Amino acid sequence: EAQVTQNPRYLITVTGKKLTVTCSQNMNHEYMSWYRQDPGLGLRQIYYSMNVEVTDKGDVPEGYKVSRKEKRNFPLILESPSPNQTSLYFCASSLELAGELFFGEGSRLTVL
Amino acid sequence: AQSVTQLDSHVSVSEGTPVLLRCNYSSSYSPSLFWYVQHPNKGLQLLLKYTSAATLVKGINGFEAEFKKSETSFHLTKPSAHMSDAAEYFCVVSDPMNTGFQKLVFGTGTRLLVSP
Numbered sequence: 110e111a112q113v114t115q116n117p118r119y120l121i122t123v124t125g126k127k128l129t130v131t132c133s134q135n136m137n138h139e140y141m142s143w144y145r146q147d148p149g150l151g152l153r154q155i156y157y158s159m160n161v162e163v164t165d166k167g168d169v170p171e172g173y174k175v176s177r178k179e180k181r182n183f184p185l186i187l188e189s190p191s192p193n194q195t196s197l198y199f200c201a202s203s204l205e206l207a208g209e210l211f212f213g214e215g216s217r218l219t220v221l
Numbered sequence: 222a223q224s225v226t227q228l229d230s231h232v233s234v235s236e237g238t239p240v241l242l243r244c245n246y247s248s249s250y251s252p253s254l255f256w257y258v259q260h261p262n263k264g265l266q267l268l269l270k271y272t273s274a275a276t277l278v279k280g281i282n283g284f285e286a287e288f289k290k291s292e293t294s295f296h297l298t299k300p301s302a303h304m305s306d307a308a309e310y311f312c313v314v315s316d317p318m319n320t321g322f323q324k325l326v327f328g329t330g331t332r333l334l335v336s337p
Binding site: 149150201 | 230262263295
């Protein structure tokens, strides 16, 4: 089954404690991206990747890092989480530019 | 730069009545436009996509949208609402001239409530 898998789905952590949200897709897509969803703001892009070792900032990259060492994986790293990073995070992949995005089921992160 | 405005944050309908979710966009060029649906505790799923072919686009689950360039609109409609349509809907615009990866801009969403 074609899917994008994120882990963890739910996480409560404390300020400053490094965490990683993993994302994996099994569709051999070149394009992957991370979004955060906040009430009243829709989805905002954090980082994206056009291929292995090719990543770039989206609209709200501050406080986040990513890496793309393998085509299927695109982890999101919060080196020192802060409460304003409390949000619902989505990973997505697509086969082509401006093509259909396939989303993971989301990771709800709470930073205390 | 492109932008998208969803005119209603909430829309309430009764089961069996028509659905209209409104979306206006702003783009310097001919955009690609999408509607995505998000059911509770789920990721987003593509409903339909417009890419400069037919202006009336049919999607899944009986939804369709019409691209109206003169009105810069891409409203989503369904003739008869079903309880399972209750979800949040996002209108998305993609500017094909932007050189960044999938410079998609998401609307703020419209929550559709369906009552029996």
